[in-house]
Amino acid sequence: MTENGAQLFARLETRPCLKDIEPQLFPEGGGPNHGEVVELYGTEGTGKTEMLYHLLCRCVLPVATGGLEVDVVFVDTDYSLDMLRLVSILESRLNAGSSSSAESDEAALRLCLSRLLVVHCSSSSQLLLTLHFLETSLSSRPGLALLLIDSISAFYWLDRCEGGASAIRQEEKLRKCAELLGRLLSDYRITVFTTCHAIKKVYNGPSSGSGYDRPYLCRPWQRLVTHRLLCSRQETNSVAPSAGGSEEQSRRQVFTVHCTSSGSRTKAYRSSSFCVTDGGVKFI
Template identity: 25%
Template sequence: MQHLLAGCSFSHQVWHEVLPWCHSTAALPGQNDEFIAWLTSAIAATPRCLRRRLTSITILTDWWLCKHRNGCIFHGGNPSASRAVNDILEESHGRQTRSSRAPKNPVERRGGELQNPSHGRGGAGGGPPRDWLSVDETAAAFLSRSLSTRPPILLPPPLHRAPLRPGNIVEIAGPSGSGKSQLLLMSAVQCILPKEWEGVYFGGLGKAVMYIDLDCRFDVLRLAQILRKRIAAGCGSVHHEEFETDGSKDKFRLFESTLFSDCMKRFLYVRCYNSSELIAALKSLKSQSEARNEIFDIGVYFLMLDSIGAFYWIDRALQPTRESKGKTLSFQSITETVVQEIHKFLQLQPILVLVTKAPIYGEGITTSNDFQRGSPKYMSEDSTPLGYPKREEERNGSCREYMPSAWQTFVTHRIKLQDLAQEPGFFSEQENAILSVHTCEWVQPSLNSKEKFYIKDDGVGLIQ
């Protein structure tokens, strides 16, 4: 039963679609987590006004997972996550419809007489104590409202395989040069571009982005290059022909510069040089979003951190000290504070969080004698300087996990990038150059597929 409710990949897909219905920011149940313990922590992390919805949807989902599993075993059915989600949706709608038909002021029979239970006791504010039990909306209305406030976010390739929603925490891991920052910039351009501008369709979100640079490698010229390429691609099919026939290219340049400046107003950049500045920036996230909302009528929709492990060695080198409240200041406590600040803002305003993570460990730790014994004469391609065979994850360039458990359980989606430097490059006719090839793999949720892509002037291109 534990594996069915929380351990298998099928239940993970169902929970990934169901939990956003109740605006829950809780992480998905892990394979090693006990379901009751996960549910208790999820309810505690959910605002009080949403706990009843979370509990009801969780119980209904558990029941349908068991029913769907029995149908596959005893009736020869095929497992389908989409069908299970639709069944849960229909059942929730039916239950809310039946409850809405019930009288809103129920009566109880005591001693042969009909009595109103609200008589004789005053609720909060002098009202009946059971007013909070009355149904204010159906499940269909609740789901339509939830989906309208939290629509699925479709990012450009290769981040388009799994549907993302506000409230998700996406970790993009990979070594240096694998394209992590390029994917962040491409997603930022997708967010700040409007969906439509003066009759020209661009397909953006028209929202604000807060980009927190932790490793001081942000390239504003690269951001401007991708944004101008996207604007030119959208304008080229419509306005180029109109402006060239009119003979006024200045009008096109004015249109492009106006749209460019309008998009850059929605990009908020913050540079941090240590963990204390990062925590201060996260604490000011609410005020920054409110200020943007007052000025531009648009709040922060994307939060980007590049990269989360930039201060790992600095924080590890610090001696544990005591803060004013008696809490020990260490790398573990700093990470927990970062998670708490992001979680607090998610409860107030759902946003999509995109975080990059670079490896901090090499393939092994060696000494001076190891380098002498590790010469190419005595080493094979798939061995370490100590002569031991490399593990598969080391040959693939994957990084060893170093973030604390508080961060690992906070992340809802994981993507692993890799730079295929050993393979021949990809010749792009558009760029007229040979470009390096990278791979993208969804680890959580596991999609069991790798996509190859290359980085070009206007973003990222997939290799079919």
């Protein structure tokens, strides 16, 4: 084995595994392994991006605060990344139970943010170039273990329009992205989480349901996905005492994630509920 080959092998061996990234979603270390892809699928406003923020914070936070201390790449295709929100969540979790000084808290926050690389994309072509660029980052940063994409379906309608009447041309760019990402997953053994917007479709047959739970992106992408989190939203009423002692109705949003995993392992199912607080996702 050449020197470069030996160095590459060493990097692959030390790449962090994220099977314990969130026990509420993946109990008993049943989370994604090296080289696996998790798709958060659902309509707009079902908590998908907030869940990405939750997972991102879990990864960049220090071990002493329940984090994993790994590097993360966040690919923002919707131009909706809210850095103020992300910093607020990080500060909330760093300050929980901490008695350190303001200077040390700021230093800890800066260290967390140093583990994060943010990239913006405005087309499938830029996404493809970003994945090529990512290979350089992966080879030089063995602590980079997580790739977040929000969202993989952002350019679906644009690609369909540019592809005209040809289904092959419509899917060409995403297919190239999926093929390149598949190679990166195999070579560098990172873990990928991505959101995917549901599109209402009409299906025939009694088992079609609402039509939101069917994948619609190209088959090369579908073959990459090893775990699927179906996200939905429900309204619940909670009763809280007012300042005057009487009870008043307050409304909060509760989100549900239905987890499925398949592949070489037996398919498994699990449902979890959570709400979104000032400090981020809170499981119920």
